[in-house]
Amino acid sequence: MAQQERAVRTREAILLAAAQVFDEVGYEAAKVSEILTRSGVTKGALYFHFESKEQLARGVLHENARAVPPVPPQQLKLQEAVDRGMVLAYRMGHDPLLRGSVRLALERPVHDTLDRRVPFEAWTRESQALLEEARLAGELQPHVDTAELANLVVGAFAGIQLMSQAMCDRQDLCERAAVLYRVLMASVAMPGVLVQLDVAADRGARVHAIMDDYVRTP
Structure with a gap:
């Protein structure tokens, strides 16, 4: 259960960071490296949940x-x-x-x-x-x-x-x-x-x- 909760929190942190970057600069100018920095998670964790910038954007859109x-x-x-x-x-x-x-x-x-x-x-x-x-x-x-x-x-x-x-x-x-x-x-x-x-x-x-x-x- 603790591991599942950490996974949920990690995903939420990634989506929040992605949304902030998308809001500030738009989809095309957004950099996965900036999203990674803001989320505070490891590169492996980010790509475990989202394989690409497009998947990140889809995740944010579905949260909408x-x-x-x-x-x-x-x-x-x-x-x-x-x-x-x-x-x-x-x-x-x-x-x-x-x-x-x-x-x-x-x-x-x-x-x-x-x-x-x-x-x-x-x-x-x-x-x-x-x-x-x-x-x-x-x-x-x-x-x-x-x-x-x-x-x-x-x-x-x-x-x-x-x-x-x-x-x-x-x-x-x-x-x-x-x-x-x-x-x-x-x-x-x-x-x-x-x-x-x-x-x-x-x-x-x-x-x-x-x-x-x-x-x-x-």
Whole structure:
């Protein structure tokens, strides 16, 4: 068991170091030697877990798909959908692994075969599932297509993330995400639901603060 735990910690250290380097310089400019130095593991340990830079990038991308665990249940399913996005915005400012994976997902280098659809597809599926529950609960206006809305939310979030990164290294991402959800919800939520939604800029931080307790609850 101790050996297995060490292997898990080693893999996590490698992925964290890789994500930091990918976030800072991008996939093509990233050097395995720099990742090795930052991870603090031996060369043999790194290549035991990941045979190449491309495998490292795949590992980071797959971590992106699990970046935001389920948020605590809310009376309104639309609030849960908002909370997932707001928690993601909050974590973008604090989680190097998430930042690195997002940069990888949005890059388009010429010479690699990475499947960058993984995190987008995962978040879109999860978003549509929540939105469909909201539709069945009568929280969405009748004209709303949940598949279209899920794709719009994920694409729009990717866009504001890029803009926030360019403008201020993501320091205002929570504020931009709050504006995004406020505008979107005004066009899709039933009026009685809209007035109940919490889309404040600090919503992600508040939900994140209670998520560990929720995830640990049997």
